[in-house]
Structure formats: C-alpha cells, structure tokens
Amino acid sequence: MAIQNNRLTAEQYEQNFSDIHPPFETQNAALVEANRCLFCYDAPCTKSCPTSIDVPKFIKQITSGNIKGSAHTIFSSNIMGAGCSRVCPVEKLCEGSCVFNLMDEPPIPIAKLQRYSTEKAMENNWQLFERKPSTGKKVAIVGAGPAGLSCAHVLSKEGVDVTIYEKESKGGGLMTYGIAAYKVTPQFCEEEVNYITAIGGIEIKYNQELGKDISLAQLKKEYDAVFLGIGVGIARQLEIPGEKLEGVVDAIQFIYDLRAKGYPTVPVGDKVAVIGMGMTAIDAATQAKRLGAKEVTIVYRRTKDEMPCTQHELDIAMLDGCEIIWLAAPKKVKSEKGKVKSLVCSKMQMGEPDASGRRSPVDTGETFTLEVDMVIKAAGQTPYEKLIKKFNIQHSAFKIKTDNCATNIKGVFAGGDAVNGGKEVVDAVQAGKDGARAILKYLKLC
Numbered sequence: 001m002a003i004q005n006n007r008l009t010a011e012q013y014e015q016n017f018s019d020i021h022p023p024f025e026t027q028n029a030a031l032v033e034a035n036r037c038l039f040c041y042d043a044p045c046t047k048s049c050p051t052s053i054d055v056p057k058f059i060k061q062i063t064s065g066n067i068k069g070s071a072h073t074i075f076s077s078n079i080m081g082a083g084c085s086r087v088c089p090v091e092k093l094c095e096g097s098c099v100f101n102l103m104d105e106p107p108i109p110i111a112k113l114q115r116y117s118t119e120k121a122m123e124n125n126w127q128l129f130e131r132k133p134s135t136g137k138k139v140a141i142v143g144a145g146p147a148g149l150s151c152a153h154v155l156s157k158e159g160v161d162v163t164i165y166e167k168e169s170k171g172g173g174l175m176t177y178g179i180a181a182y183k184v185t186p187q188f189c190e191e192e193v194n195y196i197t198a199i200g201g202i203e204i205k206y207n208q209e210l211g212k213d214i215s216l217a218q219l220k221k222e223y224d225a226v227f228l229g230i231g232v233g234i235a236r237q238l239e240i241p242g243e244k245l246e247g248v249v250d251a252i253q254f255i256y257d258l259r260a261k262g263y264p265t266v267p268v269g270d271k272v273a274v275i276g277m278g279m280t281a282i283d284a285a286t287q288a289k290r291l292g293a294k295e296v297t298i299v300y301r302r303t304k305d306e307m308p309c310t311q312h313e314l315d316i317a318m319l320d321g322c323e324i325i326w327l328a329a330p331k332k333v334k335s336e337k338g339k340v341k342s343l344v345c346s347k348m349q350m351g352e353p354d355a356s357g358r359r360s361p362v363d364t365g366e367t368f369t370l371e372v373d374m375v376i377k378a379a380g381q382t383p384y385e386k387l388i389k390k391f392n393i394q395h396s397a398f399k400i401k402t403d404n405c406a407t408n409i410k411g412v413f414a415g416g417d418a419v420n421g422g423k424e425v426v427d428a429v430q431a432g433k434d435g436a437r438a439i440l441k442y443l444k445l446c
C-alpha cells in the first residue's frame, strides 16, 4: 500500500487521538493530590513558570473548595491557563522543579490540578475579570495566537478597545492549527478563544492577512498602537534533491491539515521518515503512526544530548512505536514513477566544539538508505521573511528585534514566536502580557 487516507475506522481514529493526559475522574482524586502539596515558601514551581502562576496559592484554594478563586489565581497570570494545563511541557517547567523530585517521589500533578480548576471555570462560564471603562484608545493586534490573545486580554481589562486581525478563519494560532489533537482538540481551542474574548472590547476580524488584506501603514493610521503576534509559520526547506516529489510533505502543513480537515482526509504512507527532533517532528511522527502508518522513523543529525524535544516527548514517540536514527542527515529523496521510494541519509558524527562551545554534526561520507513512501520535513520553521522585509522591521535572522517589546517602528510592538523564533505557548502568553504593558506605558495609561 502506498500513501493514502482513510486507513482506519472512525472508532480507531477516535481512540488514537484521544486525550493523552486525561483529567481527574473524581473531585476526591483532585483533593488527594492537592493535599500532598507542601506549599513551599519559595515555590520553585512558580519560579519555573514563564507566566509566574502562583502555584501553591491555586492548589491551596482547591484544598479549601474555592475553585473559582483557584481559577482566578491561574488566569490572573495566564489567561490561557486552561490550554497550558494541557500543552505545557511541565516536566521541564513547574512539575520538573517540584521538590518531591528531590525526594524521589512523584511531583505534584500541577498541570492536572490547573486543568481541574480552569476546566470548571470554562464549563460554567465564570467571568472572573471586569473590563475598566473605555479609555477611548484603540490597538490593533495582528495574529490571534497565544501572544495576540494574551496581549488583547490585558489591554481590554485596562479599557483599551482591541481589534485582532487574523489570517485564518479561527483563532488560537498554533494551539488550533499546530499542536497535536491528543493534547488539545480544535473544539477546546475555539472554546478557549471565546472564553478569553468574553471579557468584551475585543473584536477578531478573521481571514484578514497583514500584507495582503491590510497594510501596516493602514493599521498605524487607524489605531493608537499595533502589536505583531504573527508567530513563525513557514517550514524550513531541506535543500536536498527530491524535496519537491509527491510524498514529501511539510510537517506544519501535515499537522495543519489534520487539525483543519480531519484525520481521515489526510494521506499518510506505510513507511514514513520524519526529519528533525523538535516538538513538531515528534508531533508529526506520532500522528503519522496514529493515522495508520506501519513504520515511522525519525531521522536526526545530532545525538540525544542535543535533541530539542524533551525526554517526555521522545518517550511518547517511542511508546507509539516510532524508530529513531541518531546522527543521520537527509541527503536525497529517490523516486519511482514520480513518487517517493527511498531516503538516502548521510551518517554524521559530532565535531569539535566551536568558539561558542557548541558541537556541530559533521558528515562522515558514509550513507545508508531507508525504504520509505513518505517524508515529513520538520527541520524547524523560518519566520515570515517577506513580511518583515516589506515593512522594514528590524530583525535578527528574521526574528523581529524588540526593545522592551517595541520594534524600530514607532507605535509598533511585537512578541511571541515572531520575536523568540519559536518557544512554547506559555512563553508566548507572557510575551503578550509584556507587550500589553509596554503599550499601556506608551499610551500613558499606566
């Protein structure tokens, strides 16, 4: 069988893409875990959260039955606290720094407790924040991803009228169009966007692309300030022969199609090679397997020590049966009748450290061939070069350069992946908060 769609039954798709971190089944189960917390005074969990959620406080509120208060504590620091409870790599953040790890005991399941409170808040539509009276100031935000939404919420709370311009037909950014469905469903993402914007004073204009439907000059003229939360959208090319063959796909597009069009419609091969070892590569590999691919091999040019994904993510891929080949770089995709037949890889070895102390992979000159019928490229993303050039925005390797969130263009601010080059949702949320504060200062509202 070659690359094809609709491989599984509806039940199999449902099962394969079901919630990877299910919630507590009972209130008692949540209370038992909440009561294990030591409520550390110096709270390493809070310190390791990029949005500084007061973890001991929200857990204490759960123990006393104050779920509304607990949700308020979370959302005050992170308005996407519900989404983050499902997608954050907590093993390297809050849970990774829980003191129980030092005692060889399981850490407090902070994400699950955070989900417990925030889910209740969303289910019951508890509106926990009130918008100040309008200041008459107007801000345009480009991009309804985590950075844009978080920026919008802070500004709206302070009485600023916000209009978000989003090129897609749904909000949430990569939460909606990128992150694996077994972490968050498109339906949840839609509910989260609605919950955030329910504060009022935020209008999202969908299918409006900056650079196509609207220009930066227009936004600058019509609004008091602009925030760019456009993320990094385009997959990096491999620059190898055969890259344009049928059966070679871009991981971002593959995952986008899964999210936007539904699992059965997305074609997958029998034998799939995934290039890269970041979060995107892991998500593409595991989802290819869950779509019905028989063999999935992840090819990475460095060693495990340098891999950008976490051990937890690697474990997910391995538990799904994905194979890993370390120290291998794609060299050529070969075809038969125009379709992918195999992937030729170079064997690599790690070189001497350079001036920065970083070791780079070096080609040994030896090759090997993987028989595959599909290649998924997940070797990183490149920022929106054309857009950044078009508007003369200062950048460093096309990551927007900012000084306290301000770009080189007066009144234009930026944050999230577009500035940091691609981190995590929780970082983008914090960048949105920082951007909003910088804008409030610029507008002399604080």
Ligand SMILES: Cc1cc2nc3c(=O)[nH]c(=O)nc-3n(C[C@H](O)[C@H](O)[C@H](O)COP(=O)(O)OP(=O)(O)OC[C@H]3O[C@@H](n4cnc5c(N)ncnc54)[C@H](O)[C@@H]3O)c2cc1C
Binding pocket: 087, 088, 089, 142, 143, 144, 145, 146, 147, 148, 165, 166, 167, 168, 171, 172, 173, 174, 175, 178, 179, 180, 183, 208, 209, 210, 211, 229, 230, 231, 232, 233, 252, 255, 279, 280, 283, 387, 415, 416, 417, 418, 422, 423, 424, 425, 426, 428
């Ligand atoms: C495959 C994949 C899996 C990931 N998995 C995780 C995970 O499990 N956990 C985690 O924490 N993080 C994960 N991340 C990273 C996380 O999704 C991002 O760090 C986060 O979404 C960045 O938020 P952002 O708002 O800066 O950008 P984005 O989420 O990319 O949002 C940018 C928004 O701007 C819009 N836009 C872009 N250009 C324009 C334009 N010209 N005009 C109008 N609108 C525009 C886009 O459509 C989008 O809605 C993953 C990323 C990828 C690619």
